[in-house]
Amino acid sequence: MTEPLLETRGLSKQFGGLAAVNDVSVAFEAGRVHAVIGPNGAGKTTFLNLLSGEMRPTSGAVLFKGSAITGLTPDRIARLGIGRSFQRTNVFTELTCFENCWIAAQSRLPTSLRFFRPAGRRGDLAAAARDSLEQCGLIDRQDRIAAALSHGERRQLEIAMILATQPELLLFDEPLAGMGYRESQDVIALLRRIAQSHTLVLIEHDMDAVFSIADRVTVLVNGTVLETGPVAAIQSSPAVQAAYLGAEEQP
């Protein structure tokens, strides 16, 4: 087993009396696609928010490359090389696709407190933006305002933005949510390509997609880990079938 890129130890998040995430310890290995699945309300999105810094855990620790990042703000965590997508696609809707990715690339500069030189002269950022649009198949849409894109394209744009920040680890919160079959297939293909050179943590409802992309799966139920293992083991686990898969497959 390789050294985990990201690891949680006893991670918990309380909302009042409710333990949304309860003592979760998971190791995410470098170069793998690790899916987190579970029924609605299992605490998947809360768990992801704890990883990306959108929420602070009540207790427990998050380690990235062996050092604690618990409680850091989202911008600090992003700068360490962890990019994330949101369940409700989150882009700069007033700006064009190109500008969206341009700004994403800019976020990697040590600081943007630079007031004098026109930003338009930064050919390096323009090149990075175009490169990420190319990877996500949006290069012919680069001058379109993000608000005018289809739902699937907007999701691709969000992924392009994350790629433009050159992350090592990408966190995806239900990247296939609300998408038609064709759009889903495009995004699945894109995730597969990204997985060749990145580590992915994927929260997803679509079981077929999860089992076709992921290497490892963690099943979350009521905020606690039911089981973690390779895809085949999870698919055949009686406990998982009883708690989750079985319930869904019944007519």
Added chain:
Amino acid sequence: MRPIPRSLLGILLVIVALLAVFPQFVERYYVQLATKIIVMAIFAMSLDLLVGYTRLVSLGHAAFFGLAGYALAVLQRDLGLVSLWTTLPLTLVVCALAALLVGALAIRTSGIYFIMVTLAIAQMLYYFANDTKALGGSDGMFLATKPTAELFGVAIFDLKNRTTFYYFALAALVASFLVARMVLASLFGRAIDAVRCNEPRARALGFTTWHYKLAMFTIAGTVAGLAGYVGAAQDGIVNPAFLSWHQSGQALVIVILGGMGTLYGPVAGAFVLIVLEDVAAGITEHWLLFIGVFVIAVVLLLPRGIASLPLGDFAGRLFGRGARKRAAAEPGDD
């Protein structure tokens, strides 16, 4: 930041040229009125940096306008500084530091709370000035003299001359506009775009968003200080009204009237509102009623302000560039 269309740039240059020759053709009263308008235009433009470009709605922006006036008065009276070259930079530094401090407190909040915090801080300054004998209390402070502009012992221009003062104010307006344009076109300006459009997304990409909001708050406060300096120097007096929420509120009305997020919109807004006030006040003592109706009408009919009037198209035809042709060549660009 969307670049200003070329056709509109032409119009702006024509307007600046008209403003430059304007004092040669009118009575002194109108030169003074125009100076007053320019002061308000600089002030409103500085507020536009916050309201229009950063979506930080401040109702306490007069704090920096008034602070600059008091800073100039105190520098003159207590330190004996009369030169433009010392009092202007010192005043701007005072305003920048104050804005940095106020901003550090205020930008921890957002939305309605930001409005309340900025209003509260400005009102504290108002009552401080109003109740402090050393600052002249409610009467304010007189300025013994206009700032002097000497270079190697020779006066290069004389601000006591009203027309010269007008050109001084006009130069301050043009300089403010150019500095604002430069800042908005820089990497910082792009980061501000990101913060305005979607702050959570900007943060998740790695932008430490409060740095940029605080920097913009400081820049806006400093430019407001420039307006306050010129305003106090023109009036020869600074009083608590400089700091009042009426002053902040009027700038906000001008920004909305002129068009947020355009810079030139608030300049147009200042001209329209103050000229209208001047005309209406000459006709009836119920002039405020007319101003109110006018503001409501503009907001209802032109939600994006005076700046959204199709002046660009008009200028395009005027300068033979064909704005319509360009629009067809760039589909989807707004």
